[in-house]
Amino acid sequence: MWRQHDLALESHPRGFHLITREVVAALPELAGVQVGLLHVFIQHTSASLTINENASPDVRRDFERYFNRAVPDGWEGFEHTQEGDDDMAAHIKASTLGPSVTLPVRDGKLALGLWQGIYLCEHRDHGGRRRLVLTLMGE
DSSP: OEEEEEEEEOOOOSEEEEOHHHHHHTOGGGGGOSEEEEEEEEOOSSEEEEEEESSOHHHHHHHHHHHHHHSOTTOTTOSOOTTOTTHHHHHHHHHHHOSEEEEEEETTEEOOOTTEEEEEEEOSTTOOOEEEEEEEEEO
16 A cells, blocks of 8 residues: 655744654554555755654754754855855755655554654744655555
């Protein structure tokens, strides 16, 4: 079985946001999959996806602080500056974390660890709505 859905996420402020519930809600077929994989892909170059801590918001704030320090907006060495001070930094952060995650599916649920969730990593001040492609495969 293969299914694919598009998911449009509402605009989020810059930061790391849990989106596990939105992803699961967009997949009505998930409950019928005994074993499989879910691939989640973001169709943007200034936002990314990752898997990490789903309980403490401190972790998400620490991620944001770390990446802002490691790749500061408006760094004087950037040539690509036409779209604002946060744009090139956002591209680098998105490439570092990546555009997709692949998750195991078991008994109709994502087989995430107890403290794991899917993050939307918004690297722009005003990134706008983000689009995801969800590809579910399994039996």
